Amino acid sequence: MTRKNVGTLTPDLPINRFQPEKRTGLIVVLTGHGKGKTSSALGMIVRACGHGLRILMIQFMKGDFYTGEWDGINKIDCDVELIHTGMGFCGIQGNPFPRSTHREAAQKAVELARERISSGGYDLIVLDEINNALKLHLVDLDQVLELIRLKPPLMHLVLTGRDAHPEVIDLADTVSQVNEIKHAYRKGIEPQPGIDF
Amino acid sequence: MTRKNVGTLTPDLPINRFQPEKRTGLIVVLTGHGKGKTSSALGMIVRACGHGLRILMIQFMKGDFYTGEWDGINKIDCDVELIHTGMGFCGIQGNPFPRSTHREAAQKAVELARERISSGGYDLIVLDEINNALKLHLVDLDQVLELIRLKPPLMHLVLTGRDAHPEVIDLADTVSQVNEIKHAYRKGIEPQPGIDF
Numbered sequence: 001m002t003r004k005n006v007g008t009l010t011p012d013l014p015i016n017r018f019q020p021e022k023r024t025g026l027i028v029v030l031t032g033h034g035k036g037k038t039s040s041a042l043g044m045i046v047r048a049c050g051h052g053l054r055i056l057m058i059q060f061m062k063g064d065f066y067t068g069e070w071d072g073i074n075k076i077d078c079d080v081e082l083i084h085t086g087m088g089f090c091g092i093q094g095n096p097f098p099r100s101t102h103r104e105a106a107q108k109a110v111e112l113a114r115e116r117i118s119s120g121g122y123d124l125i126v127l128d129e130i131n132n133a134l135k136l137h138l139v140d141l142d143q144v145l146e147l148i149r150l151k152p153p154l155m156h157l158v159l160t161g162r163d164a165h166p167e168v169i170d171l172a173d174t175v176s177q178v179n180e181i182k183h184a185y186r187k188g189i190e191p192q193p194g195i196d197f
Numbered sequence: 198m199t200r201k202n203v204g205t206l207t208p209d210l211p212i213n214r215f216q217p218e219k220r221t222g223l224i225v226v227l228t229g230h231g232k233g234k235t236s237s238a239l240g241m242i243v244r245a246c247g248h249g250l251r252i253l254m255i256q257f258m259k260g261d262f263y264t265g266e267w268d269g270i271n272k273i274d275c276d277v278e279l280i281h282t283g284m285g286f287c288g289i290q291g292n293p294f295p296r297s298t299h300r301e302a303a304q305k306a307v308e309l310a311r312e313r314i315s316s317g318g319y320d321l322i323v324l325d326e327i328n329n330a331l332k333l334h335l336v337d338l339d340q341v342l343e344l345i346r347l348k349p350p351l352m353h354l355v356l357t358g359r360d361a362h363p364e365v366i367d368l369a370d371t372v373s374q375v376n377e378i379k380h381a382y383r384k385g386i387e388p389q390p391g392i393d394f
Contacts, residue, residue, distance in 0.1 A: 006267045009282040009305050010260050017263045018394070020387035028232075028392060034373035036227055036237035039244065043236030046243060048391030049272050050265030063207050066214045068247030070203045075246055077272045085206040108206050124391055156392050173386060175378035176231035184370035190217035194245030194321055195225060195353050195371075197215070 025155040027148060029172040031131055031164035034180035035196075041126045041158050042069055048156075049078035053123035056116055057082045060109050060138075061129035061161070064088030064095070067197045085109035086129070090136050099138075106138035110147070117150045117157070124156045131161030131168070141165055222352040224345060224368055228328055228361035229375035232393070237373070238323045238355050239266050245353075246275035250320035253313055254279045257306050257335075258326035258358070261285030261292070264394045282306035283326075287333050296335075303335035307344070314347045314354070321353045328358030328365070338362055 028044075030037040041057065048055050055078070063086040073082045086109070088095045090102040117125055127147070133139045144159075148171050151157045159168060169175050184192075191197050225241075227234040238254065245252050252275070260283040270279045283306070285292045287299040314322055324344070330336045341356075345368050348354045356365060366372050381389075388394050 005270050005273070005278050007278065007280045008260060009280065009309065010284060010302060013261050013284060015263050016261055018388065020389060022387060024381070024386050024389060026381055026386070026389055026392050029378075030233055032376075034375075035225070035371055036233060036240075036373045036375065039240030040233035040237040040375075042240030042243045043233075043238065043266070044392055046239045046269035046273070047236065047265035047394070048269070050268035050270075051390040053391045063205060064210050064213060066212050068244035069240070071247035072243035072245070072273075072275075073202050073247075075274045076202070076243070076269075077274060078269075081202050081204065083204045083206065087207060087210060105207060112206065156389070169378065172379060173381035173384070174232055174392075176233045177376045177378050178231075178233065178237075179229075179374045179376060181226075181366065181372035181374050182369060184221070184223055187370070189221050189223070189370060190219060191215065192217060192221060192223055192353070193248040194250045195223050195241055197244070 023154055025151060025153050026174060027172040028156065028158045029164050029169055029175040030158065030160045030178065031162060032178035033162055034178035035183060036178045037160040038128050041128060041160050044158060045080055048124045049076055049080060054121060055080040055124045056122050057126040057128055058109055058113050059084040059086060059128040060106055060133040061086045061089050068194055083112065085112065090138060103138045106133045110139050110143050113147050114150065117147055120152050122155055126158040129161040130159050131164040134165055135163040141167060144168060220351055222348060222350050223370045225355045226361050226366055226369040226372040227357045227375065228359060230359055231375035231377035232380060233375045234357040235325050238325060238357050241355060242277055245321045246273055246277060251318060252277040252321045253319050254323040254325055255306055255310050256281040256283060256325040257303055257330040258283045258286050265391055280309065282309065287335060300335045303330045307336050307340050310344050311347065314344055317349050319352055323355040326358040327356050328361040331362055332360040338364060341365060
C-alpha cells in the first residue's frame with residue numbers, strides 16, 4: 001500500500017512522538033449497556049496496527065450475524081487476526097441454539113484464548129463479548145481469571161461486553177463503562193450498516 | 198490484498214446478512230470522560246470500511262502528538278481519509294499555543310467540515326473531539342448545529358469528545374456516555390502505544 005489517507009491542516013506543526021519510559025501490558029475492560037465497546041476495541045486495533053503490534057481479536061458471542069468488521073479487518077494491512085467463535089447471541093429472540101450448544105462454543109473459544117494468550121506471540125488480544133459470556137454462564141469466572149493471569153507482562157488484554165464481573169474489574173488497569181443516553185433503535189430505526197454492525 | 202485475517206470456529210453456521218429496509222443517516226455522539234470515544238469512532242470506521250462506505254475523520258484537537266491511528270488508517274485499504282487540523286489540546290500543560298491560535302485552527306477545521314459534509318461525497322464523517330472544541334469556545338454552538346443541519350439524510354455523522362453540548366445531544370439519534378471507572382494513569386502508568394495513543 002502506498003496510498004496515504006492521512007492529511008493535516010497544520011503541516012508545519014512539530015509532532016511529539018512520545019514513547020513511555022516503561023512498557024506495560026494493560027488490562028482494559030469496556031463494559032456498560034451503551035454503544036461503543038466492540039467498536040472501541042476495534043479502534044484500539046487500528047491504533048495498535050499503526051504501532052506495528054501483533055493483534056488478535058476473539059469474538060465470543062458473535063458468529064451468526066454478519067458484521068462489517070469482518071471485512072474491515074481483512075482490509076487492514078498489518079499483523080491482525082479476528083476469529084469469531086460463537087453461535088450468535090445466546091437468549092436473543094430468533095437464536096435457535098440451546099444453551100448447551102452456546103456453552104460448548106464458548107468453551108472452545110476459551111481454549112483458543114488460553115493457547116493464544118500463553119503463546120507469547122501477540123502484543124494485543126481482545127476477548128470480545130467475554131463479559132456477556134461470563135454473565136450468561138457460557139464461561140466460568142475461574143476461566144476468565146485464569147486467562148488474565150496467563151497474560152504475558154507486556155501483552156495488552158482487552159475484555160469487552162456488558163455486565164463485567166467485579167473480580168474482572170478489580171484486576172483491570174483501565175475500565176470504561178459505556179452508558180446509553182439514547183439509541184436510535186428506541187425510536188424504531190433499524191440497525192444501520194457501518195454504524196451498528 | 199488477498200490475505201484473509203478473519204477466521205471462525207463455527208464454519209458451518211449460516212450467517213444472517215441483515216440489511217435494514219430503510220437506510221437512515223444517523224447522528225451519533227460519543228461523550229464522557231472515560232477512555233473509548235475516538236477509539237469507538239475508529240472502530241466504526243473499520244466496520245464502515247467492511248461495508249464499502251466512503252469515510253472521513255476530521256480531528257479537531259489533535260495534531261501535535263503522534264497517535265497510532267494515523268499510520269493505522271493509512272494501512273486500511275478502503276475509501277477513508279483522516280485529516281488532523283488542531284494545534285494539540287488547548288489548555289493542556291505543555292501546549293505552547295495561545296487560545297487565539299487554537300481557535301483559528303478550529304475555525305479552519307469547521308470550514309473544512311462544512312465543505313465536506315455539504316459535498317455529498319461521504320457516507321460517514323467523524324468530527325473527532327469537536328465536543329471539546331465547542332466546550333473550549335474554539336468553535337461556536339451555532340457552527341456545530343449548522344454542521345449537523347447540513348448533513349445529507351443518508352450520511353452518518355459522529356461527534357466525539359467530552360462534555361457534549363445538550364443541544365447537540367438533543368439532535369442526536371444515538372448517544373453514549375463513556376464513564377471512567379478506572380484509568381491506568383491514575384496509578385502512575387504512562388500512556389501505552391496502541392492502547393492510549
